[in-house]
Structure formats: C-alpha cells, structure tokens
Amino acid sequence: MGRLFGTDGVRGLANTELTAELALQIASAAATVLASADSGRATAVVGRDPRASGEMLEAAVVAGLTSAGVDVLNVGVLPTPAVAYLTAELDAALGVMISASHNPMPDNGIKIFAAGGHKLDDEVEDRIESVAVGTTTKRAPTGAGIGRVRVVSDAADRYLQHLATALSHRLDGLTVVVDCAHGAASAVAPTAYRAAGANVIAINAQPDGLNINDNCGSTHLESLQKAVVEHGADLGLAHDGDADRCLAVDAGGSLVDGDAIMTVLALGMRDTGELVDNTLVATVMSNLGLHIAMREAGISLITTAVGDRYVLEGLRAGGFTLGGEQSGHVVLPAFGTTGDGILTGLRLMGRMAQTGRPIAELASAMTTLPQVLVNVRVADKRAVAASPVVLDAVAAAERTLGDQGRVLLRPSGTEQLVRVMVEAADLDLAQRLADKLASTVASV
Numbered sequence: 313m314g315r316l317f318g319t320d321g322v323r324g325l326a327n328t329e330l331t332a333e334l335a336l337q338i339a340s341a342a343a344t345v346l347a348s349a350d351s352g353r354a355t356a357v358v359g360r361d362p363r364a365s366g367e368m369l370e371a372a373v374v375a376g377l378t379s380a381g382v383d384v385l386n387v388g389v390l391p392t393p394a395v396a397y398l399t400a401e402l403d404a405a406l407g408v409m410i411s412a413s414h415n416p417m418p419d420n421g422i423k424i425f426a427a428g429g430h431k432l433d434d435e436v437e438d439r440i441e442s443v444a445v446g447t448t449t450k451r452a453p454t455g456a457g458i459g460r461v462r463v464v465s466d467a468a469d470r471y472l473q474h475l476a477t478a479l480s481h482r483l484d485g486l487t488v489v490v491d492c493a494h495g496a497a498s499a500v501a502p503t504a505y506r507a508a509g510a511n512v513i514a515i516n517a518q519p520d521g522l523n524i525n526d527n528c529g530s531t532h533l534e535s536l537q538k539a540v541v542e543h544g545a546d547l548g549l550a551h552d553g554d555a556d557r558c559l560a561v562d563a564g565g566s567l568v569d570g571d572a573i574m575t576v577l578a579l580g581m582r583d584t585g586e587l588v589d590n591t592l593v594a595t596v597m598s599n600l601g602l603h604i605a606m607r608e609a610g611i612s613l614i615t616t617a618v619g620d621r622y623v624l625e626g627l628r629a630g631g632f633t634l635g636g637e638q639s640g641h642v643v644l645p646a647f648g649t650t651g652d653g654i655l656t657g658l659r660l661m662g663r664m665a666q667t668g669r670p671i672a673e674l675a676s677a678m679t680t681l682p683q684v685l686v687n688v689r690v691a692d693k694r695a696v697a698a699s700p701v702v703l704d705a706v707a708a709a710e711r712t713l714g715d716q717g718r719v720l721l722r723p724s725g726t727e728q729l730v731r732v733m734v735e736a737a738d739l740d741l742a743q744r745l746a747d748k749l750a751s752t753v754a755s756v
Contacts, residue, residue, distance in 0.1 A: 370410055
C-alpha cells in the first residue's frame with residue numbers, strides 16, 4: 313500500500329478507497345498521536361463540506377475520536393479554514409475536516425490539523441499513518457472514559473466574527489458575484505461579504521450533497537464569468553468545495569488568478585507596511601510574471617515546493633505575512649493558519665475599495681507570461697526526472713530561453729507522471745520547447 317497522506321491529507325473515492333473503516337482508523341490514530349500528550353480530557357473539532365459521503369465519513373471520524381477517549385466538537389458544514397480557526401479558538405488538541413476540496417463529488421478526504429489549527433508536517437503524518445495501519449493494540453477507554461459529542465451551534469457565527477476582524481476597508485458600493493461551488497462556502501461567503509458592505513449576487517449556492525463542484529466553482533469559471541458581465545458587477549469570486557481557495561474575475565469576465573491576486577495584495581501590504589521584510593512566499597508553479605512584477609516593485613519572492621503546506625512552512629520560517637499559490641490558495645498568517653478563500657476575497661475587495669481602482673487595473677501590475685504544461689506518464693517518475701538525458705535536455709532548453717523564460721520539470725506528487733512546464737515571452741517557443749522536453753522524458 314502506498315502512503316496514505318498526499319499533499320493535502322488523505323483523499324480518494326469515498327466508500328471504495330476512502331472507506332468508513334479507514335476513516336475510523338485514521339481518526340483514532342490521529343487522536344492517539346495528537347492528543348496523547350494533553351493533560352486531562354482532549355477535544356477535537358470536526359467539520360465537513362456538504363458532499364453526501366461526508367455524512368458517512370463524519371460518523372466514522374466521530375466514532376474513531378470518541379473511541380480513543382477524545383470529546384468531539386461538531387461544527388457541521390463549514391469551510392476548511394473555519395475548522396482550522398475553530399481548532400485554535402476552542403483550544404482543541406486537533407481538528408478534522410472531511411472534504412475533497414475541488415475534487416468531484418464522489419471523492420472525499422480527511423484533513424487533520426494539530427493544536428492551534430496548524431497543518432501537519434510529514435513526520436507527524438507518518439506517525440499517524442503508522443498507528444492507523446499498524447497492528448499494535450492498546451487498551452480502549454470504557455465507561456466515562458469514552459469521548460462525548462457536542463454540537464457547536466454558534467460555530468459559523470464565531471468564524472464570521474473572525475473574518476470581520478480581517479477586513480481592511482468597508483466594501484460599500486462594490487457589487488460582487490460569488491460562486492460558492494455548491495460547497496462549504498454557500499452560506500458563510502455571501503454572509504461575510506454582505507456584512508462587509510458589498511452588494512452580493514450568490515450563484516451555485518444550493519448544495520444538495522450531490523452537486524458540489526459540478527461545473528462550477530474555482531475549477532469551472534464559465535458561469536461566473538457570464539454572471540459578472542450580465543449583472544454589470546465589479547468583480548466575481550470563485551471558491552472551491554471547501555472554500556480554502558479563491559480565484560477572481562474582473563468586470564469584463566477575464567480571469568484574475570492566484571498569482572495576480574497575490575500581486576494586488578502584496579503591493580497593498582507593502583504600501584501599508586504589513587508586508588514583513590517586503591517578502592512574498594509562493595510555489596515554484598507561480599508564473600515568471602509574478603517574479604518580474606515583484607522584482608520591479610522591490611519585493612523579494614521566496615519559492616517553495618508545490619502545496620500550501622510548504623508555503624505555510626516558508627511563512628513560518630521567516631515570520632512573513634503573505635504567501636500563496638497560483639491556484640488561489642492565499643495565506644495571511646496574521647488572520648489564519650491555512651489558505652482561506654473568503655478572507656482572500658475580503659482583502660482583495662478591500663484593496664479595491666481603498667484605492668477606488670477596478671481589479672483589472674490593480675492586477676495589471678503583473679503580466680502573465682505564456683505557460684505550457686505537459687504531463688508525461690512514465691513507469692518511474694523519480695528515476696526519469698533524475699535521468700542525465702533529461703537533465704541535459706532541461707539545461708539545453710534553459711540556455712535557449714536565457715533570462716526570458718524558465719523550465720520546471722518535476723515528478724507529480726500523486727501519480728506516475730512527470731510534469732514539464734515551460735514559460736517564455738513567446739507562446740510558440742514555449743510550446744516547442746515543452747513538446748521537445750516531453751518527448752525526451754517519454755523516451756527515457
């Protein structure tokens with residue numbers, strides 16, 4: 313069996329790969345690892361997105377936690393960042409979010425937070441996995457030692473009050489269309505934006521357990537782009553199923569991706585003195601245009617491996633205040649321990665309101681260079697990526713590009729794929745070099 317934990321928790325087809333039995337084992341193991349050092353009775357916050365299988369998996373997770381003697385604070389359907397926040401706010405030993413984020417409805421996942429709402433590092437995940445799949449038995453609590461379950465009825469209100477503290481500027485006069493992906497943002501995102509003063513038009517905000525991410529949300533922007541233009545809105549915001557990411561659409565219906573959003577926020581935070589050491593943290597997948605824009609603005613850019621967990625590690629290591637991914641995960645450590653799509657939307661609109669400038673103008677500080685990504689299926693992704701023949705081909709492509717582009721070749725984190733990415737000022741050149749590299753990768 314491969315490693316259970318991927319780049320963002322345990323994920324798979326619900327009831328086939330991610331079964332109730334496995335969810336119970338993971339939850340019990342997480343309680344053993346994360347709550348064992350606590351003095352007295354430990355608690356765990358449990359939340360989920362609205363997909364149908366979440367009901368089954370929530371029951372299994374609660375059973376696993378309580379069977380290990382941990383009390384459960386059930387917060388219901390809420391975004392992932394809300395569960396992370398409430399884990400800290402309610403002084404819990406751990407938090408568990410049941411969600412497959414932007415994945416299709418049949419999938420589901422389990423994300424675990426340590427005390428304080430922090431994502432787990434690899435070593436802790438390995439310990440949990442070892443307990444979950446191991447054969448070691450321990451004495452189970454009985455009687456009063458078994459965990460109890462309490463519903464936290466004001467969980468959404470607590471999260472909304474927290475979001476209000478992060479508002480940089482009132483949003484009166486702004487009209488926004490928000491695509492909730494029929495997911496965890498469906499209730500709280502429109503409420504948060506309206507409370508901040510915006511005129512909100514909510515779409516895809518009627519979750520029925522089966523329609524999450526179905527041709528909507530941050531992975532399917534077409535309906536949002538159409539709605540923004542039809543309503544004459546100032547912008548559109550798209551969340552994914554668990555609302556930990558945010559992409560935007562300008563008044564003309566054009567995409568404003570995570571790199572452009574980070575550009576807007578970084579320049580604003582630089583101007584207000586909030587950007588510690590004038591430094592932004594992003595992953596290696598961010599467009600070269602972001603690097604150029606930050607350099608021209610006098611802002612340092614630190615790059616990490618792909619995954620918001622690695623962005624978080626980079627932020628914590630340097631005490632920095634802004635980081636994120638091209639995909640729309642944006643982290644503001646002053647207000648949260650993980651990516652928060654609703655918080656990102658509030659801060660982005662706050663910058664628009666503060667400056668009186670449309671989002672297209674603010675985002676124009678960055679020019680996105682053409683980017684070509686080719687996925688090549690291979691037998692051994694790590695061996696192929698380290699092959700001298702492949703490395704020589706990468707070096708040759710880099711010499712061709714000089715300082716007018718870049719090459720990134722990396723093994724996939726979840727599949728037997730090697731991802732070949734080429735950026736250049738000229739799209740045709742990027743495509744030719746990417747195709748040539750992909751051919752070399754496939755031949756090894």
